[in-house]
Amino acid sequence: MLSLKEKDRPIVRKLLDAGCCARCVLRFCCVGKYASYQNSCQDINKELLAFLSQADSGQSHDASGQDQADNPPCKKMKLESVRAGEEASAEPPALEAQPDAQPATCVTCLGVLQDFCHQSFVTQVCEVVKKGGYQFDSLLLAVSLPAQLSVREHSCWLHIKKELREKSMCVDKEDVVQVKDAFKWAIQALVGRELGASMLFNSAFEVSIGFTHAETDGDCHFLATACSDCFKPAKNKASVFTRMAVVKALEKISDEEFLRQYPCPPARPATKCTPLETTCLHSSVFIAGRYNKFSRELPQTPWVIDGERRMEGSVEELIAAPLLSSFRADAFNFSSSGREDVDVRTLGNGRPFAMELVNPHRVRHTKAEVRQLQETINASSDKIRVRDLQIVTREAMGRMKEGEEEKTKSYSALIWTKKAITKADLDVIGNIKELKIDQKTPLRVLHRRPLAVRQRTIHSMSASYLDTHHFTLLLRTQAGTYIKEFVHGDFGRTKPNLGGLMETEADILELDVESVDVDWPPAVPE
Amino acid sequence: MEETDEKAPSVIDRYYTRWYKTDMKGKSCEDHCVLQHSNRICVITLAETHPVLRKGSKIKSINYRISDGCSRLNNKVSGKSKRGGQFLTEFAPLCRITCTDNVEYTIFSCIRGRLLEVNEDIIMSPDLLLEKPSTEGYIAVILPKLEESKRVTNSLLTREQYEEVVSKRTTQQPQPC
Numbered sequence: 154m155l156s157l158k159e160k161d162r163p164i165v166r167k168l169l170d171a172g173c174c175a176r177c178v179l180r181f182c183c184v185g186k187y188a189s190y191q192n193s194c195q196d197i198n199k200e201l202l203a204f205l206s207q208a209d210s211g212q213s214h215d216a217s218g219q220d221q222a223d224n225p226p227c228k229k230m231k232l233e234s235v236r237a238g239e240e241a242s243a244e245p246p247a248l249e250a251q252p253d254a255q256p257a258t259c260v261t262c263l264g265v266l267q268d269f270c271h272q273s274f275v276t277q278v279c280e281v282v283k284k285g286g287y288q289f290d291s292l293l294l295a296v297s298l299p300a301q302l303s304v305r306e307h308s309c310w311l312h313i314k315k316e317l318r319e320k321s322m323c324v325d326k327e328d329v330v331q332v333k334d335a336f337k338w339a340i341q342a343l344v345g346r347e348l349g350a351s352m353l354f355n356s357a358f359e360v361s362i363g364f365t366h367a368e369t370d371g372d373c374h375f376l377a378t379a380c381s382d383c384f385k386p387a388k389n390k391a392s393v394f395t396r397m398a399v400v401k402a403l404e405k406i407s408d409e410e411f412l413r414q415y416p417c418p419p420a421r422p423a424t425k426c427t428p429l430e431t432t433c434l435h436s437s438v439f440i441a442g443r444y445n446k447f448s449r450e451l452p453q454t455p456w457v458i459d460g461e462r463r464m465e466g467s468v469e470e471l472i473a474a475p476l477l478s479s480f481r482a483d484a485f486n487f488s489s490s491g492r493e494d495v496d497v498r499t500l501g502n503g504r505p506f507a508m509e510l511v512n513p514h515r516v517r518h519t520k521a522e523v524r525q526l527q528e529t530i531n532a533s534s535d536k537i538r539v540r541d542l543q544i545v546t547r548e549a550m551g552r553m554k555e556g557e558e559e560k561t562k563s564y565s566a567l568i569w570t571k572k573a574i575t576k577a578d579l580d581v582i583g584n585i586k587e588l589k590i591d592q593k594t595p596l597r598v599l600h601r602r603p604l605a606v607r608q609r610t611i612h613s614m615s616a617s618y619l620d621t622h623h624f625t626l627l628l629r630t631q632a633g634t635y636i637k638e639f640v641h642g643d644f645g646r647t648k649p650n651l652g653g654l655m656e657t658e659a660d661i662l663e664l665d666v667e668s669v670d671v672d673w674p675p676a677v678p679e
Numbered sequence: 680m681e682e683t684d685e686k687a688p689s690v691i692d693r694y695y696t697r698w699y700k701t702d703m704k705g706k707s708c709e710d711h712c713v714l715q716h717s718n719r720i721c722v723i724t725l726a727e728t729h730p731v732l733r734k735g736s737k738i739k740s741i742n743y744r745i746s747d748g749c750s751r752l753n754n755k756v757s758g759k760s761k762r763g764g765q766f767l768t769e770f771a772p773l774c775r776i777t778c779t780d781n782v783e784y785t786i787f788s789c790i791r792g793r794l795l796e797v798n799e800d801i802i803m804s805p806d807l808l809l810e811k812p813s814t815e816g817y818i819a820v821i822l823p824k825l826e827e828s829k830r831v832t833n834s835l836l837t838r839e840q841y842e843e844v845v846s847k848r849t850t851q852q853p854q855p856c
Contacts, residue, residue: 458717569687593796597694600718600822604756604795641690644722645800645807645815660690 155189155200157182164313165201171312171418174259175201176266176339180330181313187338194256194267260418261309262332263302263366264425270339274428279347281431282360286481288515289358289435291351294341296333297363299426300399301372305419306332307403311411312418357436357516363429368422370394375414376402438480438510439550441674442527442542443503444468444489449663451536452495454487464495471537473508475529479522481514490553490671491562491632494664501563501668503540507550518544524677541677552673561612563667564636566626567619568651571658574624578655579616582626585654586613593646595638609634626651627667637661691813698832699726699841700789704770708733708848711789712813713835719828721790723773723818725808728845730784732812737779738805743797745772745785751797751819761822764793769834773797773819776808790831792823 157165161182168178175197176190184190189197258264268274282292310326341352344360373394377384380402384393403411411417446453446468455470456463469487477485489506493499518526527542570578588611594602612629619625628636635647640661642650652659691697695714703709710726725732743751749765751773756764767773767788774797777783788794797819801808808816823831836844 596716596720596722596820597718599795599820600720601759603758604761642815644817645798645811660687662687 155179155197155204156184156186157204162205163316166205167313167316168309169201169205171309172257172260172421173309173418174256174262174264174267176270176335177259177261177309177332180266180332180335181309183328183330185330190266190270190335190339191342193271198256258422258425260421261302261305262426263299263305263364263369263422265298265302265332265364266335266339268425269364269428270336272343275340275343275347277428278360278362278431279344282348282433285433286514287358287433287435288517289350289356291353291356292344292348292358292360293354293356294337294344294352295359295361296336297361297429298332298396299364299366299369300394300396301366301369302332303396303399303403304372304376304415305369307411308415308417308419311408359434359436361432361434363431364426365429366422366424366426368424372415372419373399376406379410379414380405435513435516437547438482438513438516439507439545439547440476440510440523440542441505441507441545441550441553442472442539443505443674444472444499444540445501445503445538446493446497446499446536447538448536449496449498453489453492456495466534466536468537469508471534472506472530472539475526475533476508476510479518479526480510480516482510483512485510488550488553490560490669493666494637497664497666499666499669500565501666503538504666504669505553505671505673507545507553507674509547541674543674543677545674549673553671558631558633560632561629561670562632562634563670564628564630565665565667566628566636566640566661567663568616568624568626568640569622569660569662570624570652570655571622572656573621574618576618579618579624582614582616582651582654585611587611588614588649590634590639590650591648592635592638593643595635595643596646597637607633611639623662632669636664695722696832697838697841698789698835699838699844700787700835701726701728701841701844703787703789709784710841710845711787713789713832714813714817715832719823719825720795721792721821721823721831723786723789723821724816725786725812725818726841727812729812730782731776731778732809734778734780738808739777739779739781741774741776741802741805741808743774743802745774751794752799754794754797756793756795761793761795764795764822767792767794767821776805786818788819788821789835790821790823791827792821792831795820795822 164182165178168181173181175194178201179189179197192200256267259267306329307326310329337352345352350358376399377393383398383402383405386393450464451466451468452464453468455467469485473485473487476482486509487506488508489504491504493504523542523544527539530537530539530542590609590611592607592609594604594607610631611634612631614629615627617625617627626640628639630636630639635643637643638647638650640651640659642648642652642659650659691714695716698713698715700711700713701708703711708728708730710728712724712726714722714724716722727733731738745751751765754765756762768791769787769789771788773786773788773794775783775785798815798817801816801818810816
């Protein structure tokens with residue numbers, strides 16, 4: 154049964170008269186039982202008519218005596234108008250006039266709850282999902298409706314609000330079941346059966362169904378003059394009449410103003426909504442690890458100048474290729490705990506990185522499969538090596554960036570000096586501890602970073618002699634220190650610098666990252 | 680040992696291209712050098728043939744206030760896009776250098792672009808300019824517009840052209856500057 158109360162009766166009648174479909178009537182009566190929406194339109198319609206005729210014959214049902222007393226005297230009149238419609242169709246054609254013929258398009262949902270809630274449309278949607286080839290065992294239905302539905306909903310609400318006020322019933326607009334929800338309740342069981350998946354509101358796999366209705370696009374336009382501040386043109390939006398903006402404007406506009414500008418109940422449309430292409434999206438998978446870079450000719454990310462690639466390959470592409478194909482993802486976003494220059498190697502335990510795999514079609518991977526992927530990456534090139542590869546959460550990825558400034562990094566550098574080196578020079582360097590340096594943004598990155606002076610700390614250094622003009626410098630520094638500039642001084646823009654400390658001109662010929670002391674991601678036992 | 684010294688390419692050799700403007704504004708031997716990084720940033724310096732470096736006298740003062748209303752020291756840039764920096768054209772003066780012989784020289788921008796910074800260190804230590812004119816004694820840093828970055832050096836000379844100009848000077852005029 155429809156679980157309608159006596160007090161719903163005048164509302165049912167008024168909505169049917171206005172040209173609402175059966176499911177919209179249930180919505181405005183705040184029927185919250187999913188199953189009520191799953192019957193066919195015709196069946197719900199029949200039940201509504203039966204419900205009305207009960208009152209007509211004066212029978213008592215689930216309603217209390219109080220409700221009866223509340224019935225207005227005008228009830229008969231209303232019913233007569235319905236009847237007149239039934240017999241002569243001279244009135245605007247109400248739904249119940251032709252229960253078996255193709256009913257006219259609903260003035261409120263523009264057909265969404267009439268023509269798209271049955272098996273044939275569900276099959277159409279599910280075919281698209283199946284073609285996508287996703288691996289999933291639950292899904293989330295997302296429904297997007299044309300903005301003008303909110304206007305029509307508001308008009309219809311005002312239409313019965315008058316009635317409700319007369320009967321001093323306390324119902325809020327928020328209590329009305331939304332078109333979106335009614336639509337989901339009507340089809341979700343069918344979709345679930347067809348795809349063999351459960352419906353979860355927090356599922357990672359989202360199937361989006363959308364509708365448009367070109368005919369009534371203009372329904373919103375009067376709001377632009379009434380509440381101009383709600384509609385600001387945005388670069389990325391085709392129209393200013395977004396659903397959010399329309400909802401906001403409807404909250405602001407007074408009922409009187411609305412009624413002056415827009416028919417109440419809404420006018421009958423000539424056509425129904427058109428479904429948009431169904432789209433699928435699986436939420437991203439995040440995979441993390443550490444990488445070594447053994448080449449001085451491999452950039453971390455593709456190096457493009459004036460639209461032209463400067464070097465073959467990159468760390469991120471070498472790592473991403475096997476992952477993209479195994480997860481069957483559309484794209485990836487690479488991030489890491491700092492980065493090294495193209496001519497810098499990353500040795501030791503490697504640099505933490507994480508990769509977002511966008512819209513993966515195959516998500517489930519066992520630990521063994523992930524290890525296999527790591528081996529595939531490592532076998533693909535001798536320029537890089539990956540360890541600790543693992544699937545992580547989006548939240549855990551934050552740990553990698555958190556420590557970026559505070560953590561320490563260790564480097565090994567090959568240094569040249571203009572003057573001949575003495576052992577005393579190297580001892581001086583080795584004795585320096587916790588040296589504070591002021592670095593202006595290096596000229597080599599100044600084109601894409603703000604100009605600033607940043608204080609960084611060189612925690613310790615040690616030098617080992619190679620020949621009269623060369624030595625190896627080991628440094629432990631605060632993350633974010635520009636090592637090359639510390640050595641050659643960058644036109645005196647890093648102070649103090651190694652050349653100044655040694656009272657000569659110094660240059661850096663080679664640089665290796667020896668360790669990045671970020672304790673994430675956790676080690677994966679071999 | 681001296682060999683490594685000469686052979687190894689310096690930071691400037693590795694990352695910058697040297698461009699020259701000779702006889703700036705028709706003034707004999709007032710040569711400027713622009714170091715353009717591969718990322719388009721330009722460092723303005725004195726060429727080694729500039730009279731300030733050649734004649735051996737000391738510097739009395741360096742003044743970045745180029746008119747009553749405008750001082751390059753007031754230049755401030757903010758953000759990645761370097762908003763607020765003074766926009767300079769080729770012949771915009773950057774600073775004036777007065778030598779101990781009371782001769783004043785004006786140093787110019789040489790290229791169009793946004794002024795990012797001037798070298799304040801040389802105000803207090805003018806000797807930096809004499810000792811390390813192409814590194815710590817630089818004059819200013821300028822960022823050309825992205826779309827102009829290839830063109831801004833069109834009117835400048837390459838290192839080879841500059842050397843040619845300089846060698847002609849020595850043969851034609853026995854005592855150049």
